[in-house]
Amino acid sequence: MKKILVTGGMGYIGSHTCVELSQAGYLPIIVDNLENSKIWIKDRLLEITGVDIPFYQADCADSVVLNQIFEEHHIEGVIHFAANKAVGESVQNPLKYYHNNINSLLTVLEVSEKHNCQNLVFSSSCTVYGEPDTLPVDESATIKKAESPYGSTKIFCETIIEDFIRSSNVYKSVLLRYFNPIGAHHSSLIGELPLGVPSNLVPFITQTAAGLRDSLVVFGNNYNTADGSCIRDFIHVSDLAQAHVKAFEFLFAQSQSTCTAINIGTGQGYSVLQLIQDFEKTTGVKLNYTIGPKRAGDVEAVYADARKAKETLQWEAKRSIKDSLRDAWNWEKTLLK
Ligand code: NAD
Ligand code: WQD
Numbered sequence: 299m300k301k302i303l304v305t306g307g308m309g310y311i312g313s314h315t316c317v318e319l320s321q322a323g324y325l326p327i328i329v330d331n332l333e334n335s336k337i338w339i340k341d342r343l344l345e346i347t348g349v350d351i352p353f354y355q356a357d358c359a360d361s362v363v364l365n366q367i368f369e370e371h372h373i374e375g376v377i378h379f380a381a382n383k384a385v386g387e388s389v390q391n392p393l394k395y396y397h398n399n400i401n402s403l404l405t406v407l408e409v410s411e412k413h414n415c416q417n418l419v420f421s422s423s424c425t426v427y428g429e430p431d432t433l434p435v436d437e438s439a440t441i442k443k444a445e446s447p448y449g450s451t452k453i454f455c456e457t458i459i460e461d462f463i464r465s466s467n468v469y470k471s472v473l474l475r476y477f478n479p480i481g482a483h484h485s486s487l488i489g490e491l492p493l494g495v496p497s498n499l500v501p502f503i504t505q506t507a508a509g510l511r512d513s514l515v516v517f518g519n520n521y522n523t524a525d526g527s528c529i530r531d532f533i534h535v536s537d538l539a540q541a542h543v544k545a546f547e548f549l550f551a552q553s554q555s556t557c558t559a560i561n562i563g564t565g566q567g568y569s570v571l572q573l574i575q576d577f578e579k580t581t582g583v584k585l586n587y588t589i590g591p592k593r594a595g596d597v598e599a600v601y602a603d604a605r606k607a608k609e610t611l612q613w614e615a616k617r618s619i620k621d622s623l624r625d626a627w628n629w630e631k632t633l634l635k
Contacts, residue, residue: 301325301371302546303415305358305406306379307351308335310490311421311476313343314483314539315377320347322543327371328353329364330380334493342487359401361409368413375417375546378406381451385425385595386497388448399451400458407462411469417549418471419542422456422559424531425449426475429597433567436603437475437559445595456559463557470556472545472611477531477563477602479538481622482629489629490535499570500532500623504630507583514585516570518592523599527570531563531601534617534625538562544611563602564615573619580623 302319306312307328313335316326320343328340332355340353352371356363358380367373381399382388388395403420410418426449427435428442444450456473463469480500482489492501495511506514519526541562549556568576578585608614 299323299325300374301327303327303329303367303373303376304379305329305376305402306381308332308339308353309379311479311535311538312377312379313339313488314535315379315542316343316351317346317483317488318536318539318543320349320351324543324546325349326351327367327373329356329358329367331355331357334382336491339488346483346485346487357402359398359405361405364405364409365412368409368415373413373415375419375549376406376410376415377419377421377542378403379421381421383448384497385446385448388446392447395447395451400454403455403458407458416469417546418459418469419545419549420455420459420471420473422473422475423449423452424475424477424561424563424600424602426453426456427600430600433599434565434601434603435561437561437606460557463555467555470549470552471558472549473557473559474541474545474562475559476538477533477561477600479535480532481534481536481617481625483536484625486625486628486632489626499573500626503574503577503585504626506587507577507581507585507627508630508634512586514574514587515590516574516587517590517596519571519589521598523569525569525571528596529567529569529599529601531566532568532573532619532622533562533564533615534622537615537617541607541611541613544613548611558610560607560610561602561604562607563604565602565604567599567601568619573623576619577623577627580620581627583627
């Protein structure tokens, strides 16, 4: 059984990916400092997969611990999820973001090199495209100057990986550029755990529907879009997680060094107001919302050209927006208990 080191594997996307890896016959080995996740996720992963997934509570920028893990296990690939991801916080505290997101990647690369582990999947983001010149946006689009330090770390990390791979003739990497992951595992055992007031749309919707928040504010209805609200590519987190399994199948099949960026989205643009209507239809819950001003730094519209993922990874999103919203709502309801 191939062992895959999953940094940040207790987090939202990481935990769903561990499920998919395990169900595809890999053994995930998690390293996470629990800065933005909970220890009970480990039991939930056991309940879903039947596998007691090895877990190390540690900072993945700690090379001593990372070396120990590589010595204990024959690791054949790494997925590097571990990062801070709150866009607003990154504007307030940029050094935290540069420190954590860059140092953790550097350590992962140095220790992987030391142990001759040649396969890396990196969590990048559609944020690297900023406001795209054409839609749907494909991987050859211009990388724009980031709107936030968080976004800058994704651009820097992609560049660091590209330079590292260029310097070798053996290392291989897929840079997965995620669009907007939403929803939760259909079991409702794992899902998103926002700290404090959510800044992302779907957790704010489900918390408002649950009565934890009075009202959702839609940030702007005078964009140049059909209904005036922003457009995004919302993708079910389990579909996104499956793309990581496909990325390893691709990497393990490559005999030569490679570094390639791949969009992970549905290819469909959905507006914020459409999403709210679909949430109400799917769940039967009426949502309190008001229209407010635009949020600084928001792009008007972004959705993926998802053809490269299909051609290169034989992956495409299968779940609908309604599946995502139903699963997000079922997960929120379990949190209320
Ligand atoms: P998350 O916060 O739920 O998960 C990240 C996990 O990493 C957490 O469990 C946290 O405790 C851990 N972590 C952070 N720094 C660490 C460190 N130095 N050492 C060990 N563990 C550490 O976030 P997520 O939504 O699952 O995002 C995962 C990755 O995907 C991140 O790199 C994020 O930037 C990227 N991404 C997320 C989204 C999104 O909308 N959620 C979109 C695009 C890209
Ligand atoms: C979606 C839409 C808001 C909250 C962010 C990061 C991006 C990536 C994904 C990591 C926008 C609107 C939101 C609310 C609203 N993360 N909205 N009211 O901004 O597309 O992307 O997460 O890489 O880098 O920037 O996601 O969920 O915050 O917003 O109207 O209370 O919902 O304006 O149009 P976003 P989001």
